Amino acid sequence: MENGCLNGVTNGNSGNHAASTAEAAAAAAASAVSPPLNERSLETVRLIGQFLRELGLSHSVDALVQESGCALENSAAASFRRHVANGDWDAAEECMQSLQSLVTEASSATEIAFRLCEQRYMELLEAGDYMGALNVLRNRLTPLKFNTGRVHELSTYIMCSDAEELHRISGWPGSLAGTREALLDQLQQFFPPAVMLPPRRLLSLLDEAVQYQLAKCRYHNTDLPVAEVSLLADHACSRDSAEFPARCGQVADQHQDEVRCCQFSPDGRHLATGCKDGAVFIWRVDDLTLRLSVARRYHIGEERGGVACLAWSPDSRLLLCCAAEDSSDVLVWCVSPPPLLPPASAAAHHHSLLAESHLNGASVVVNSASVLSGGSSEPQRFSRGGTPEESLTTAAWFPDSVHFVAGGIRGQFYLFSLEAGYRKSWDFIRVVALATRTDRDGNTAALAADSFGRVRQYRFDTMQDETLLQEDGSIIAMCLSRDQQVAALNVVNSGLRLWDLQHRVCLQRLAGPGISQGGYCLHACFGGLTGNFLASGSQDNCAHVWRIGGADSQPDRLSGHSGIVNSVAWNPQHHGMLVTASDDCTIRVWLPTARALSAAATDHGSGGTAATDGSSGQASANLASSPATHSPSDSNPDEDDDDGILE
Amino acid sequence: SSEFNASYSMGRLHIEHMGGERVFSCANCDCPLTNRQQLISTRFTGATGRAFLFNRVVNLDTSELQDRVMLTGRHMVRDVSCRKCKTKLGWVYEFATEESQQYKEGKIILERALINESEGFPDPVKD
Numbered sequence: 148m149e150n151g152c153l154n155g156v157t158n159g160n161s162g163n164h165a166a167s168t169a170e171a172a173a174a175a176a177a178s179a180v181s182p183p184l185n186e187r188s189l190e191t192v193r194l195i196g197q198f199l200r201e202l203g204l205s206h207s208v209d210a211l212v213q214e215s216g217c218a219l220e221n222s223a224a225a226s227f228r229r230h231v232a233n234g235d236w237d238a239a240e241e242c243m244q245s246l247q248s249l250v251t252e253a254s255s256a257t258e259i260a261f262r263l264c265e266q267r268y269m270e271l272l273e274a275g276d277y278m279g280a281l282n283v284l285r286n287r288l289t290p291l292k293f294n295t296g297r298v299h300e301l302s303t304y305i306m307c308s309d310a311e312e313l314h315r316i317s318g319w320p321g322s323l324a325g326t327r328e329a330l331l332d333q334l335q336q337f338f339p340p341a342v343m344l345p346p347r348r349l350l351s352l353l354d355e356a357v358q359y360q361l362a363k364c365r366y367h368n369t370d371l372p373v374a375e376v377s378l379l380a381d382h383a384c385s386r387d388s389a390e391f392p393a394r395c396g397q398v399a400d401q402h403q404d405e406v407r408c409c410q411f412s413p414d415g416r417h418l419a420t421g422c423k424d425g426a427v428f429i430w431r432v433d434d435l436t437l438r439l440s441v442a443r444r445y446h447i448g449e450e451r452g453g454v455a456c457l458a459w460s461p462d463s464r465l466l467l468c469c470a471a472e473d474s475s476d477v478l479v480w481c482v483s484p485p486p487l488l489p490p491a492s493a494a495a496h497h498h499s500l501l502a503e504s505h506l507n508g509a510s511v512v513v514n515s516a517s518v519l520s521g522g523s524s525e526p527q528r529f530s531r532g533g534t535p536e537e538s539l540t541t542a543a544w545f546p547d548s549v550h551f552v553a554g555g556i557r558g559q560f561y562l563f564s565l566e567a568g569y570r571k572s573w574d575f576i577r578v579v580a581l582a583t584r585t586d587r588d589g590n591t592a593a594l595a596a597d598s599f600g601r602v603r604q605y606r607f608d609t610m611q612d613e614t615l616l617q618e619d620g621s622i623i624a625m626c627l628s629r630d631q632q633v634a635a636l637n638v639v640n641s642g643l644r645l646w647d648l649q650h651r652v653c654l655q656r657l658a659g660p661g662i663s664q665g666g667y668c669l670h671a672c673f674g675g676l677t678g679n680f681l682a683s684g685s686q687d688n689c690a691h692v693w694r695i696g697g698a699d700s701q702p703d704r705l706s707g708h709s710g711i712v713n714s715v716a717w718n719p720q721h722h723g724m725l726v727t728a729s730d731d732c733t734i735r736v737w738l739p740t741a742r743a744l745s746a747a748a749t750d751h752g753s754g755g756t757a758a759t760d761g762s763s764g765q766a767s768a769n770l771a772s773s774p775a776t777h778s779p780s781d782s783n784p785d786e787d788d789d790d791g792i793l794e
Numbered sequence: 795s796s797e798f799n800a801s802y803s804m805g806r807l808h809i810e811h812m813g814g815e816r817v818f819s820c821a822n823c824d825c826p827l828t829n830r831q832q833l834i835s836t837r838f839t840g841a842t843g844r845a846f847l848f849n850r851v852v853n854l855d856t857s858e859l860q861d862r863v864m865l866t867g868r869h870m871v872r873d874v875s876c877r878k879c880k881t882k883l884g885w886v887y888e889f890a891t892e893e894s895q896q897y898k899e900g901k902i903i904l905e906r907a908l909i910n911e912s913e914g915f916p917d918p919v920k921d
Contacts, residue, residue, distance in 0.1 A: 405805065407805070407806055423806075453806070455806070471806060473824075556809065556811045556826070558915060574915075574918065575915045575916070575917070575918045576918070577811050577813060598810065598811040598812075598813060599813065599917065599919075601919070603919070612919075614919065621808070621810045621852075623808045639808065639810075666807060666808045666877075667804070667805040667806065667807060667808060668805065668806040668807070668808050669805075686805075710805075711804065711805040713805050713806065730804065730805050
């Protein structure tokens with residue numbers, strides 16, 4: 148029993164803490180607990196006590212205090228709390244005398260007194276006791292010489308005729324609206340926690356623990372509120388129950404050759420895929436089933452070496468395409484027509500287009516079915532009108548969906564606009580990959596990864612440039628996170644590197660044996676509800692998916708393709724939908740397990756997918772043979788009529 | 795593009811570019827290889843005649859290791875070919891048995907007839 152006292156002394160805490168621990172120790176001497184509680188246990192009891200008290204379970208609180216021998220709080224603080232809660236202002240001020248030494252900062256004592264008087268004053272006004280209120284104002288608040296502006300403000304409230312007007316004018320909700328409790332919460336911050344606990348301390352610790360678990364959760368892809376996560380076991384989504392694209396739900400084989408690129412439109416309603424044979428397909432995403440069906444088929448010609456880059460405009464209307472082989476032009480299709488212009492203004496607009504392009508002296512081929520009127524399958528071609536030695540193999544849009552940059556390793560780096568064609572050039576930069584980034588002031592810069600392993604920022608409006616980072620290898624591909632804060636670089640023989648663009652430091656290195664050793668153009672894509680996943684194609688015929696910032700840097704591997712996975716695309720609106728494009732001429736749609744299984748079941752139920760997307764019976768045969776998708780014994784929650792046991 | 799464009803079904807190859815003011819490329823498909831700054835010596839001979847020794851060359855595939863006796867002695871070499879069109883372009887010295895020849899280790903021979911020289915440009919950032 149004497150150990151209780153010794154504990155308080157030998158811990159070597161601050162005087163404040165010793166004061167309360169000594170009290171607690173004295174109480175422990177009389178308590179039933181043996182051996183006496185250690186430091187951590189005492190603190191936990193205090194937290195539990197606070198939790199119970201805040202719930203209003205005062206009997207439990209008393210029992211807890213008695214049985215543990217642990218005072219929940221410094222006794223003076225407890226009295227203070229009680230007096231404030233009851234509105235015994237004089238008694239509260241008396242308590243403050245003894246508490247004064249315990250305050251963290253000596254100057255706060257005045258502020259505490261001020262706030263007590265302020266509450267007292269407002270309550271007196273509310274009750275209609277004008278004399279009492281005036282007394283507090285003159286004899287207690289004013290002598291403090293603290294926050295005189297507020298004192299003036301308070302003095303004007305005397306003019307309020309009743310409580311309701313007082314509440315309205317001052318914004319103070321009233322003594323019945325928990326303002327005393329709110330006052331205590333505010334006053335708590337002037338005291339060290341050993342004396343007065345921060346409010347709801349146990350609950351905030353529990354919330355932090357939950358947030359930590361959510362951050363670590365490998366497959367977490369939903370916005371589950373922290374308060375709804377169960378505390379009974381550590382939170383960890385299972386791969387099959389999460390909103391994680393775990394299983395293949397669709398195999399589409401409409402392409403005839405290696406599929407090189409895939410990109411979702413920003414509104415998540417369309418997918419564009421580009422093929423080695425020059426075909427570009429636009430797929431529609433069904434809102435309910437997330438099924439892909441071919442909506443448009445474009446062709447850029449076979450002599451161009453296949454599609455190298457596809458880029459949707461930010462408004463999801465236009466698709467830009469760069470070819471792989473020494474193409475001096477880029478193509479833009481209008482996939483969805485814009486809101487209709489009245490005929491007169493449309494013609495006038497078209498005229499001004501032609502005029503402007505002649506002014507620039509650039510020979511832009513403005514197709515008569517111009518991009519603005521939409522719906523045509525003829526693309527608009529953009530080039531500088533230069534020599535055939537020019538090569539534009541990568542491009543990126545500006546946020547206005549009118550301007551874009553395009554470039555290639557022969558040294559072309561151009562700014563284009565839909566209306567006027569070629570606008571500006573930045574000379575002698577061998578461009579490998581492009582993106583655009585808008586800063587807080589609304590200025591957009593082009594980010595270019597170049598052949599020297601650098602990522603540099605180019606402002607075409609001010610013609611200023613700067614180097615953001617230097618890699619120690621050749622950069623193959625670059626993609627930006629949704630918030631444009633992080634760039635993922637595929638670097639030869641180094642896997643994927645994540646860079647913070649603001650602070651220009653390398654955040655993480657994701658090793659991927661199949662990702663960069665062979666020197667193939669493999670593309671990656673950020674995705675997920677909070678953009679915390681990164682998916683990448685790989686030579687090992689799988690897509691690799693990492694949880695960024697997770698302790699575990701081992702990727703999840705989505706296998707099923709029979710050729711190199713060249714590119715991946717994560718739907719920006721349906722966060723559990725991932726598409727992979729492969730050398731095996733197919734694209735695969737990966738969905739959360741439940742969805743994938745029901746998608747497969749629907750396939751079989753309707754006898755193949757010939758009706759919806761024109762795919763051959765081959766597609767459903769593929770579906771049946773791919774091991775991940777169909778299992779006869781799986782029950783499909785959408786289709787079962789008679790699950791459950793009749794008793 | 796060249797009719798000899800051998801397209802093996804293996805995805806799109808990443809083509810590096812060393813830059814430089816005078817660029818050497820594959821004569822068959824124009825794939826960039828190296829530049830004048832990497833040139834060490836022009837006094838070598840290959841199967842098609844004159845050959846150049848370069849310090850570093852990109853976009854090459856290498857063959858298996860071969861034991862070869864040359865004018866300058868016995869060497870272990872690998873044949874190198876253009877990554878893009880697979881045309882054989884020269885070889886790389888892995889190991890020289892004679893000490894006087896060890897300076898060539900890791901360096902690449904490209905045959906003059908099989909490469910083009912063209913004008914490039916300096917890197918505007920470095921200068």
